[in-house]
Amino acid sequence: AQTVTQSQPEMSVQEAETVTLSCTYDTSENNYYLFWYKQPPSRQMILVIRQEAYKQQNATENRFSVNFQKAAKSFSLKISDSQLGDTAMYFCAFMRGSGGSNYKLTFGKGTLLTVNP
Amino acid sequence: EPEVTQTPSHQVTQMGQEVILRCVPISNHLYFYWYRQILGQKVEFLVSFYNNEISEKSEIFDDQFSVERPDGSNFTLKIRSTKLEDSAMYFCASTWGGYEQYFGPGTRLTVT
Numbered sequence: 001a002q003t004v005t006q007s008q009p010e011m012s013v014q015e016a017e018t019v020t021l022s023c024t025y026d027t028s029e030n031n032y033y034l035f036w037y038k039q040p041p042s043r044q045m046i047l048v049i050r051q052e053a054y055k056q057q058n059a060t061e062n063r064f065s066v067n068f069q070k071a072a073k074s075f076s077l078k079i080s081d082s083q084l085g086d087t088a089m090y091f092c093a094f095m096r097g098s099g100g101s102n103y104k105l106t107f108g109k110g111t112l113l114t115v116n117p
Numbered sequence: 118e119p120e121v122t123q124t125p126s127h128q129v130t131q132m133g134q135e136v137i138l139r140c141v142p143i144s145n146h147l148y149f150y151w152y153r154q155i156l157g158q159k160v161e162f163l164v165s166f167y168n169n170e171i172s173e174k175s176e177i178f179d180d181q182f183s184v185e186r187p188d189g190s191n192f193t194l195k196i197r198s199t200k201l202e203d204s205a206m207y208f209c210a211s212t213w214g215g216y217e218q219y220f221g222p223g224t225r226l227t228v229t
Contacts, residue, residue: 033216043162043206045220052216091160095216102148102214104162104173 002027002094013082013115020067020110023092024039024055029053033095034068034075035105040088048090050074082115089113125211126218133198137196138224142194149192150210151184153177154192162207167190167207194224199228 003026013019021039025034036048051059052069059066067076079086093106122141142149149171151163165172174223183195192211195205206225210218 042222044222045208045210048215050216097216102165102172102212104150104165104175105152105160105218107160108161109159116142 002029002032002096003105004092004094004106004108005031005078006092006111008111009109010112012114012116013079015082017082017083018078018080019113021079021090021113022094023077023108025075025092025094027073027094027096028094031097033097034066035093035095036066036077037091037107038086038088039091039110040085045091055117063102067110079113083106084115084117087115089114094112118121118201121209123207123210123220123221123224125224126222127225127227130199131226133202134225136196136197136199138194138207138226140194140211141190142209142211143190143213144190146211146213146219148165148172148214149184149186150194150214151194152208152210152220153205154208155202155205162195163207184227196226199226202229204228 002101005024009023032053038046038048049061049064063080089110091110093105097103126137149166154160162176164178181197185193206223208223209221213217
């Protein structure tokens with residue numbers, strides 16, 4: 001079974017600064033995806049960024065980037081130039097499979113990020 | 118942009134009553150999921166559904182739960198006899214078969 005651990009229940013950052021959210025996972029699978037989902041106060045789950053385990057290059061989406069360390073089973077999210085709209089709960093998630101996968105997502109407990117003006 | 122919709126947004130029911138939560142997945146999607154999130158806790162997988170049958174279910178998804186795709190567009194989650202601990206946010210998600218699951222806005226279920 002897979003487990004996802006987010007060790008930071010809450011974090012805060014000043015607007016325009018950079019923050020890094022941590023995530024570690026445990027799996028015996030070789031092929032998998034990792035995701036960061038954002039859940040703002042509206043409660044809708046929104047995909048922020050994904051990483052395929054077979055790719056060595058870290059994924060980047062605008063101000064969001066990841067540091068994927070496969071051997072250490074670590075997958076952190078860096079948010080640059082933080083904006084007030086980034087305030088949300090952030091969930092790290094794992095999905096086994098590759099090349100298009102319809103398996104379940106396993107989520108961590110989440111990190112509540114507050115961006116302060 | 119197509120989106121997953123869920124109704125109702127909030128459902129209040131008494132313990133022991135049956136509830137049906139409804140979802141309309143994105144129209145060309147083939148795989149459907151239900152997750153739940155008890156307040157303040159992580160999102161947990163309940164069940165996945167493909168080709169009119171359950172693909173996988175968690176230990177949470179016991180005999181009190183059932184899913185159905187009655188008409189080719191709706192995807193429902195039924196809880197036969199609700200318990201206080203069923204109070205949670207229930208999310209529906211769908212995908213065409215790729216890695217990205219698209220989530221609905223959720224239904225908040227309150228069991229009193």
